[in-house]
Amino acid sequence: MTFDVNAFLIILTGTLIAISCGLLGSFLILRNMAMIGDAISHAVLPGIVLAFFFSGQREGIAIIIGAGLLGILATIIIDYLSNKVKLQNDASIGVTFTWLFAIGIILITVFAGQIDLDQDCVLYGEIAYIPLDLIVTENNTILGPRVLWIAVINVILVLLYVGFMYKELKLTSFDRQFAQTIGFSTSFINLSLMGMVSYTTVSSFEAVGAILVLALLVVPPATAYLLTKKLKPMLLLTILIGFLTSLIGYYLAYFIDGSIAGAMASVSGLFLLVAIVYVTLQKRTSRKPIAMPTELKA
Template identity: 50%
Template sequence: MNDFQIILVGILVAVSCAILGCFLVLRKMAMVGDAISHAVLPGIVIAFLVVQRFDSIFMLIGAAILGVFTTLLIEFLHKQGKLQTDASIGVSFTSLFALGVILISVFASKVDLDAECVLFGEIAYVPLHVWHIDLGDGAILNLGAKAAWWIGSVLLIILFFVTIFYKEMLLTTFDPAFASAIGINVSVWHYSLMSLVSLATVAAFESVGAVLVLSFLVVPSATAYLLTTNFKKMLFLSCFIGIVVAILGYYTAAFLNASIAGSMTSVAGVIFALVFVFVRIKK
C-alpha cells in the first residue's frame, strides 16, 4: 500500500508537469519553469506564516502570485535592463530563492520547512501524511496520502484549463502574432500558464522537491518532442513517458536503496538519451 501511494504521487506530479512542460518547451521557456520552481519559496513561506498550514488554498495563491511576479521580473530585466533572457532568469530566481531561505532562517521557529525540503523533498514520507475522517464510535476512514489529493486536485485544474482553453493555448504557443491579430490577448494566456506552473510546483514541492519537478517539467516533454511533430501526440507521449519514469524510478530506487527523487530524475535522463540516440540512428 505504501509503494502504491508513493508511485501514485509520482505519477500525478509527472502528468501535471508533463502537460505544462509541452507548452514550456515549445515556447522555449523550459528554464522559466526552473526559475518559478525556486522563486515560489518566498510566497510559500509568507503564506505559511499567515495560515500555519501547508494544506491550504493560500499556499497555492501565494505560489501563483510569486510565479507571475517572477515572470514579470524576468521580462522587465530582459526588456528594460537589456539583459539576455538567461541572465534575467538567473538573477530573478536566485534572488527570490535566497529571499525565501532568509525568511525561513528568520522565522525558523514558526516555519516547519527548510531549503533542502524544497529542493529535494522526500516522496518516501508520503504515506506518513494521510487524511482521516472520524466516522464516530471509534471508526476512522483512511482516505490515503494528503499529497495525492493535493496534487490530484491541481492536475484536475490543469486538465480542465487545457481542455477548455486548448485553442487559445495552442495559438499563443505556435503563433502569438496571429493570435494577437485575431483578438486573443497573448499576455493573459502567458501568465495563466505561469500561474499553472506555480500551482503544480507548490503542490509537489514538499513531496518531490523542486529538482524533480523541474525534471518532470522538461524531460518527458523534450523526449516526446523528439518523437513526434503532432502536438496532441506530444501531450499524450509526454504523459506516458512521465508515468514510466515515475514507476521505473521508484523501483530503481528500491533496488539500489537510493533516493527516489534522484532515481526518477536519472531514469528520465536515461530515457531521453536512449530516445535521442534512437532518433539519430533512424535518420
C-alpha cells in the same frame, strides 16, 4: 513481487505529478520558455515559506496563493528586466530566480525551528512519506494520503485548463503573431500558463521539492518532442513517459536507497538520452539516400 500498497500510492502520486508537470511543460518548451519553468520553480520558495510562516500550516490555500503570487511576480520581474531595463533575457532570468531562491533559503534558515520545513525538503521533497500522512475525517474514516489528494486536484485542474485552452495554447505556441492577429490575448494566455505552472510547482513541491519539479516539467516533454511531430501524440507520449518515470524511479530509489524524486529525475534523463540516441541514429541511416539529390541540385 506482492502488491505493496505504499509503493502503489507513491507511484500513483508520482505519476499524477508527472502528468500535470508534463502537460504544462510541453507548452513551455514549445514556447522556448523552459528556463522560465526553472525560474518559477526556484522563485516560488519565498512565497511558500512566508505563507507557511503566517498561516502556520502546511496544507491549505494560503501556500498555494503565496507561491502562486511569487511565481507570477517572478515572471513579471523577468519581463520588466528584459523589456524595460533592457537587460538581456537570459541574465534577467538568472538574476531574478537566484535572488528569490536565496531569499527563500534565508527565510527557511531564519524560521528554522518555527516551521516544519527544511532545506532537504526544498531540494527533493518527501514523496516517500506520502502513505504516512493521511487525511482522517471526524468520524475516523481514512480518506487516503493528503498529498495524493493534492496531486489529484492538481491533475484535474491541469487537464481542465489544457482541455479548455487547448486551441489557444496551441495557436499561441506555434504562431504567436497569427494568434494575435485573430484577436487572442497572448499576454493573458501566457500569464495564465505561468500561473498554472506556479500552482503545479507548489502543489508538487511537498512531494518532489522545488528543483526536481523542473525535471518533470521539461524532460518528459522534451523526450516526447523528439519522438513525434504532432502536438496530441506529444502530450500522450509525455503522459506515458511520466508514468514510466514514476514507476521505474520508485524502484530505482528503493534498490539503491535514495531519494525517489532524485531517482525520478535520473530515470527521465535516461529516457531522454535513449530518445536522443535513437533520433540521431535514425537521422544518420535515413539521411544518405534523401540528402544526396538535394545537395547535388544546390
